[in-house]
Amino acid sequence: MSEDLLTMKKQTAEGRDENGQRVSAGDRQASLIAAAASLFAAKGFNGTTTKEIAKAVGVSEALVFKYFPTKRTLYAAILAEKVTVNELLDVVEAAVTKRDDHRVFTMIASYRIRPGADSTFLRLLLFSALEGHELSELFFGKHHKVFYDYLAAYIRTRIDDGAFRSVDPLLAARAFIGMVVHHRLLHEIFGVPMHQSHETTVATYVDLFLAGLIRMPIGRKSSSRRLR
Amino acid sequence: MSEDLLTMKKQTAEGRDENGQRVSAGDRQASLIAAAASLFAAKGFNGTTTKEIAKAVGVSEALVFKYFPTKRTLYAAILAEKVTVNELLDVVEAAVTKRDDHRVFTMIASYRIRPGADSTFLRLLLFSALEGHELSELFFGKHHKVFYDYLAAYIRTRIDDGAFRSVDPLLAARAFIGMVVHHRLLHEIFGVPMHQSHETTVATYVDLFLAGLIRMPIGRKSSSRRLR
DNA sequence: TCATGGTAAGTAAGTCTTCACTCACCTAAA
DNA sequence: TTTAGGTGAGTGAAGACTTACTTACCATGA
Numbered sequence A, B: 001m002s003e004d005l006l007t008m009k010k011q012t013a014e015g016r017d018e019n020g021q022r023v024s025a026g027d028r029q030a031s032l033i034a035a036a037a038s039l040f041a042a043k044g045f046n047g048t049t050t051k052e053i054a055k056a057v058g059v060s061e062a063l064v065f066k067y068f069p070t071k072r073t074l075y076a077a078i079l080a081e082k083v084t085v086n087e088l089l090d091v092v093e094a095a096v097t098k099r100d101d102h103r104v105f106t107m108i109a110s111y112r113i114r115p116g117a118d119s120t121f122l123r124l125l126l127f128s129a130l131e132g133h134e135l136s137e138l139f140f141g142k143h144h145k146v147f148y149d150y151l152a153a154y155i156r157t158r159i160d161d162g163a164f165r166s167v168d169p170l171l172a173a174r175a176f177i178g179m180v181v182h183h184r185l186l187h188e189i190f191g192v193p194m195h196q197s198h199e200t201t202v203a204t205y206v207d208l209f210l211a212g213l214i215r216m217p218i219g220r221k222s223s224s225r226r227l228r
Numbered sequence C: 001t002c003a004t005g006g007t008a009a010g011t012a013a014g015t016c017t018t019c020a021c022t023c024a025c026c027t028a029a030a
Numbered sequence D: 001t002t003t004a005g006g007t008g009a010g011t012g013a014a015g016a017c018t019t020a021c022t023t024a025c026c027a028t029g030a
Helices: A002-012 A025-043 A050-057 A061-067 A071-081 A086-097 A101-113 A119-131 A135-143 A145-160 A169-189 A198-213 B002-012 B025-043 B050-057 B061-067 B071-081 B086-097 B101-113 B119-131 B134-143 B145-160 B169-189 B198-213
Strands: none
Touching (some): A025 A061, A025 A071, A025 A119, A071 A119, A071 A135, A086 A101, A086 A145, A101 A169, A101 A198, A119 A135, A119 A169, A119 B119, A119 B169, A135 A145, A169 A198, A169 B119, A169 B169, A198 B169, A198 B198, B025 B050, B025 B119, B050 B061, B071 B119, B071 B134, B086 B101, B086 B145, B101 B145, B101 B169, B101 B198, B119 B169, B134 B145, B145 B169, B169 B198
16 A cells, blocks of 8 residues: 555656646646647647647646547637737837838838747648638638738828828738748748848848838939848 | 459449540559649648548559558659749740849749649648658759749849849848748638739739839839839 | 545546558459 | 459557546535
8 A cells, every 4th residue: 555655656746747736727728738739830730649749748648638628629729829919019009100111010020020939820820721720710810810901001091191102002911921921931831041130131021112112202212222 | 252243343443444444554643643632732641541542533542552652652752743843934034034024023923823723732832841741841942942043043133234222132032922922822721812813913012022122213203103 | 633525637548440551362454 | 374453351550539547635614
């Protein structure tokens, strides 16, 4: 009996936190979501096993199913969790009211290029779109669409101001975000080496794009906007 | 025994072409590659089973393994098959020597937007990159890198001509192709509805981008390039 | 200050299914 | 009669999900 307890202690030490304490349901769910997110991002939904997820968290596979009745449920929980963008919009607000084009575009571009940190996010988004999960639409709609619409709205007001040429605002917004996202894609997904810093890249893109958008007063020399 | 033969007759009618003839190894391989390509594109490598592939072609699963010893071999065969871009470059050549910027950019953009036809291609490329197949690098290098390098080279000569502003050519090339590819991505992968025709979109993108790139002579009114 | 019992956290060891891949065999045609 | 296209019926491994069970924690009343 006493030796039984001893071996027990050693075995059951797995499903505990660093202090050997049992973990609350909420915390456990959170850590499962986090682990699953990075695994799904790395290997896709079909490429990841529930066993792996359990192992990453250091618990038994059975526990995963206690909190999430199916693998898909877990996936859904991840997507639901990731839907929070609004921070950005507040930050940009000031630049928007000041009509500081350069700053608005730079901030939007930089937000998405935030290096490393959320590279899992892009992968997750792509995977869910490719694998065609029902949730990916919601995911995209709630998280990404915001950017396009926001930027498009800004471009529209600038056109009304007479500052930008008259282009389809949504198309222009997509074009700009496309440049930036594509750059991330090349780097983070395809592993293309980049020889410039993120800042330089963003600066170049913003500069190029605004140069194409801004309605120049007659006689202004475009080369005054020469890069670097 | 006799009834055994009867059922046999009916079952073996499967692995034949429309004339009831047996199919040559080459043709069979080709049809397997085609079927596998569209399945992998739709559901990813891990999401597709060899049984499905066999069924799509109308043969037994065993036959798949007769031609392709492993599932990965089949995958490799698809990627190897898809590596052929050079057609485009010949077509663009004329526009390049004429320094017809508008046409060069439009052709490159249009090639990739070629509607429908090769939507499987984009998916396949993304899937293989995400799932991290060793082959995806080769795939990307042989098929896609060409575009970036080609366009970058063109931009470089135009800068030397004094026609374009001095920008990092590769970055600019990526930016342009990024706009276009991203547009396809939104449409074909994320299912975002597009309210413009492909032509209009490409025209807008080319126009926007060139406006940002072209070094305008003093006094030229940019609004003369107004869209639509 | 304890037992003590209800409950929530946790597990080992399955079950059932599917999947990549094999094997022994068949048969049309050259 | 050989050979190349073709098959049904497996096999072992792995994966999603269950089941029956074991703790640890904590509130409650004696």
